[in-house]
Amino acid sequence: MSSEMFDVIVIGAGPGGYHAAIRAAQYDAKVALIEKSKVGGTCLNWGCIPTKALYSTAKLIEDLAEKAKDFGVKITGAPQIDFAQAVERKNKVVTELVKGIDELLKTAKVTVFNGVGSFVGGNKDTGFEIKIEGKNPANIKGKRVIIATGSEPALIPAFNIDHKRILTSDDILSPNFKTVPKRLLVIGGGVIGCEFANIFTRMGSQVIILEYLDTILATEEPIVVRELKKKFQEMKFEIYESQNVLKVENTGNGVKATTCSAKIPKEQVATAEKSYHEADLCLVSIGRNKVSNNLNLGCLKIQNTRGQINTNPKTLETDELGVYAIGDVAAGAMLAHKASHEADVAVFNALASLGFKDVKPMEPNLTVLPATIFTSPEIGSVGLREKAVKDKGIKAVVGRFAYASLGKAKCTGEDQGFMMVISDPDTDKILGASCIGAEAPELIAEISLAMRNDLTCHDIAQTIHSHPTISEMVLETVEDCHGTAIHKAGRRRRPSAAGKAH
Ligand code: FAD
Numbered sequence: 471m472s473s474e475m476f477d478v479i480v481i482g483a484g485p486g487g488y489h490a491a492i493r494a495a496q497y498d499a500k501v502a503l504i505e506k507s508k509v510g511g512t513c514l515n516w517g518c519i520p521t522k523a524l525y526s527t528a529k530l531i532e533d534l535a536e537k538a539k540d541f542g543v544k545i546t547g548a549p550q551i552d553f554a555q556a557v558e559r560k561n562k563v564v565t566e567l568v569k570g571i572d573e574l575l576k577t578a579k580v581t582v583f584n585g586v587g588s589f590v591g592g593n594k595d596t597g598f599e600i601k602i603e604g605k606n607p608a609n610i611k612g613k614r615v616i617i618a619t620g621s622e623p624a625l626i627p628a629f630n631i632d633h634k635r636i637l638t639s640d641d642i643l644s645p646n647f648k649t650v651p652k653r654l655l656v657i658g659g660g661v662i663g664c665e666f667a668n669i670f671t672r673m674g675s676q677v678i679i680l681e682y683l684d685t686i687l688a689t690e691e692p693i694v695v696r697e698l699k700k701k702f703q704e705m706k707f708e709i710y711e712s713q714n715v716l717k718v719e720n721t722g723n724g725v726k727a728t729t730c731s732a733k734i735p736k737e738q739v740a741t742a743e744k745s746y747h748e749a750d751l752c753l754v755s756i757g758r759n760k761v762s763n764n765l766n767l768g769c770l771k772i773q774n775t776r777g778q779i780n781t782n783p784k785t786l787e788t789d790e791l792g793v794y795a796i797g798d799v800a801a802g803a804m805l806a807h808k809a810s811h812e813a814d815v816a817v818f819n820a821l822a823s824l825g826f827k828d829v830k831p832m833e834p835n836l837t838v839l840p841a842t843i844f845t846s847p848e849i850g851s852v853g854l855r856e857k858a859v860k861d862k863g864i865k866a867v868v869g870r871f872a873y874a875s876l877g878k879a880k881c882t883g884e885d886q887g888f889m890m891v892i893s894d895p896d897t898d899k900i901l902g903a904s905c906i907g908a909e910a911p912e913l914i915a916e917i918s919l920a921m922r923n924d925l926t927c928h929d930i931a932q933t934i935h936s937h938p939t940i941s942e943m944v945l946e947t948v949e950d951c952h953g954t955a956i957h958k959a960g961r962r963r964r965p966s967a968a969g970k971a972h
Contacts, residue, residue: 478494551650657754691890805839848906
């Protein structure tokens, strides 16, 4: 057993952990990265990337089915879907990206250990000892430790997840899952549920979504969700909202979910009227558990709340000084880019505390945290929603612009949807934005840059956007905050827009 001393040990190699390891190595730290499965974590292997690879097939099917004829491309008969080939492609995309991360870690001179890492003891003055269990067991020491152990699908007992007919997202994204069910029941109409529902509808499944809350995608702007539902209805999705799923069973040749209204008080559920939903397979996508129970946290002062590791919000340091926690296992949104941002924070704070040259401590800044949903149409959002602005009594104006009025969107045939930008009429700064339609997640990136740097609607309006591009959606929408969008009829100029003409 070696007991090598590293400057930084990172546990978990998802977008939080591998980012932290490479960043620390860029500053000449001696870094170890421990991963029990594959580098890339949930994001590359069971999350963002495989879903988007399958989404790309779904999008191509949609384009062929809905656009080809109109665009002058004749396809005899309906396009044939080869799901097994789509999965092969998805697997290839994942394998290539994982290999890429392995290479990056190698060239950054990060020492990667394959196995489960857990704490043995120590402190920030003597260093922390970590035990690695796996094929090549080892004990290593680190002056600072970053926990980035992420999350995994929640296994709810009443849903009898058997990984055969009642599945998690990990099951559906496994390299060997090549089935398109005739009927797919999706429990949970959040981002993951809606993305899978969209993919499988395009593959030919009849999809049924059961959602506990009053609406699917409850955190998004209601007007945006209404627009998505319109499309989902066209695609003949069955969406049941306010549904309390009481149990799910594998019936041998299918699955059956028993539900009652989510409005019924707990004590009356047993006698309440029940509904039944049957399908061939069921995807349970109702949440994720934080992974920290395999770390032997009890030997240090690290506190957690139901698996979520407590951290100082300004430093991301745990109650055990010198140990940091980032990404899904810590508080906040479960998003890959949030994990990577926090990786920088933890690395800079760790290295600054060790006196590394050119390194300054850093505080997280999650006020501008964009979110994206890859349904069809796509959705992007950042900052405040209109309802929050109204509820909080914040003075605001809302600019809106429809894809139908944009030249490039007409050319590509993606002229459904809209963008909205909420701005402060006094400062002209952007408070939030939502977009549903072509390239919505990419458009939100421009708004995020503006918000992060305190740019105004005027600043964006003064920036030349090349024509014809989808990015002109941003230009027209911020101009509409001033009532000056050129391609929108019947708007009056608002002279009060921070004193700017437009
Ligand atoms: P993870 O990516 O979960 O990585 C943690 C790693 O730690 C894992 O590899 C695990 O094996 C390892 N590990 C755990 N315990 C130990 C241990 N004791 N020792 C060694 N290794 C350990 N986010 C987006 O931003 N955009 C998207 O489009 C998106 N799509 C998603 C789609 C799906 C289906 C899912 C499930 C998630 C999606 N997410 C998306 C969320 C995103 O994947 C996560 O937020 C992100 O992966 C979190 O990164 P992380 O580094 O904190 O943890």
